[in-house]
Amino acid sequence: MTRRPTILDVAARAGVSKSTVSLVLQNSKQVKSETREAVRAAMAEIGYVYNRAAAQMRSQSAGLVGLVINDLRNPFFTEFATVLQMTLAAKGYATVIANSDEDADLQAKLMGSMIEHGVSALVVSPAYDESGDAFDQVERAGIPAMQVLRKTDPRTGLFPFASFDYAAGSARATRHLMNQGAKRIAFVGGMEGRAITEERKSGYLAEIKRAGAEPFTLHGRSSRGFGVEAVHALSKDVDAAICFNDLVALGMLSGFAREGVELGRDFRLVGFDDIEDCAQVWPQLSSVACDIEGFAKGVADGLLAWMQDGVTPPPEYRAPVDLVARTSSTGRNP
Template sequence: MIRRPTILDVAARAGVSKSTVSLVLQGSKQVRPETRAAVERAMAEIGYVYNRAAANLRSASVGLVGLVINDLRNPFFTEFATSLQMALAAEGYATVIANSDEDAELQAKLVGSMIEHGVSALVISPAYGGASETFDQLARTGLPVMQVLRKMDERTDLFPFASFDYASGSAMAARHLLEQGARNIAFVGGLPGRAITRERKSGWREVLKSEGHQEIALHGKSSRAFGMQAAGQLIADHPDVDAAICFNDLVALGLMAGFARAGRPIGAEFRVVGFDDIEEAQQAWPPLSSVACDIAGFARDTATRLLAWMVEGQRPAPELRSPVHLVSRMSSTGHPE
């Protein structure tokens, strides 16, 4: 029995993705005329016949993008998820969003479910732990898959990675604090041994090394609770420390609360810089200085590059680092804005 040509055969012949062929069959205006012509030519050459009845049964999953986030409780990741979903919606795509809650086993199940429900592509900010089960099953699908904010699989040729230039961010923060008169700058937060912690510490470490300053780091969960705990530890065990760069704004906000409880003013006596510049950083008292990551713009750029891959077969660069900048406020300068 002669096998009937499939959509995968058309994609291979035309040199595009399966998603692009699907969009051509749907009559989508997102496909370039030359790409549409190449797909239609491939269909004619191999004798592909579109089964519209079968396609109608699958129509619920057409244009569906999966998004798996490691921690949706963190406002930084929530802003990314919301902005990406809105950017995709503007182009006619629906997004299925799931929170893995930093659980690699749950993450693998969520990804498996999304594959079963026919997502056309997937964006993942992966949980720590055993990521191989998640990414191996994704590799078998051939779907466009992007890693964002965390790189847990080194096969960036298959799973392109995009994040921020965290190293330059912590270097900016360290130089800023030294310019403000700080003498001993601690790094607070982030679990040890993780790539993201090393990245966010690296610029701080290089600046301190070049200035001949001692390194003091307190590691822990990226939460307000740890920030408050670290405040007590700094006051009791490191009285000479007069400034801190925090792993993220949640840790920084907790640290400031801990110092406030101890009657220690933030800004002039002890200076603090956070990371991510979430909305609450500006609203806190004193307003929190932070390394700003344009997470909304990053999400829109992610959507653009993902759609180019899905529609035109333009695979993103293996790795991309978006720039960051320092927003200085009262917590580090001691002066109201």
């Protein structure tokens, strides 16, 4: 090699990313010992010399964190991304945010591109049906990466997972509807068979079984449009519903309004996530509340501790949820 070797040459020889080489040069605790040895061997082989003065000048700029979200159109995920970005910015880190649009192949490309551009860490709310190598490339890069709100990779020791206690949320919503006098409760929305759907539905199923009742599930897209359609697909004896998310519930609210059905009296309805719209529509929508702001700040703090101090977050964490009962399930105006 006639020119002076660069960090990119080291990365290519070692089979890692540029950001991994940078972490090794900074003696970061984030990099596994075998990866560190491979990088140092590559440096020796090609004669790379670390310019510490130049590196110190570069370090004056903010670090970079990659954030990949499965659906930024959903206000729940948008709020999470916003709070995470602002919390990291307060600590001097810039955030690159990308929407995978529930496309696993696109997600893998986005994650790979972020790694190539030298992000210090990744936070991913994964798309389903992923091809299998999205997180493998993160492992090869040797950078911190967290799964949030959804878990698609079982290796939580490598890629810690943080979410909410969704099962407890649907169980609490089911008990609430029973206490309001509901006789037949449905679970509406969410794609059948997906882990997140089964998780959000599990508490409902447990409470229905405990009461000796029959479940009624109606699966479909997590959208307002599906919620409107679901109004006409319910069994005639269903008098209450818990929705997979607030978008489905808001669609049902509109559908019932068109049919002249009074929520809280003729039918009782509970959403999930408690996005801002729930308190602004009429009638106001009851919902399982997830403190997405506090959750996002907690994820940011955990990621910062991992990047700066080498303290890995716990393999799995579930934040508590609450139920905000409003007119759509109680019939009482605020």
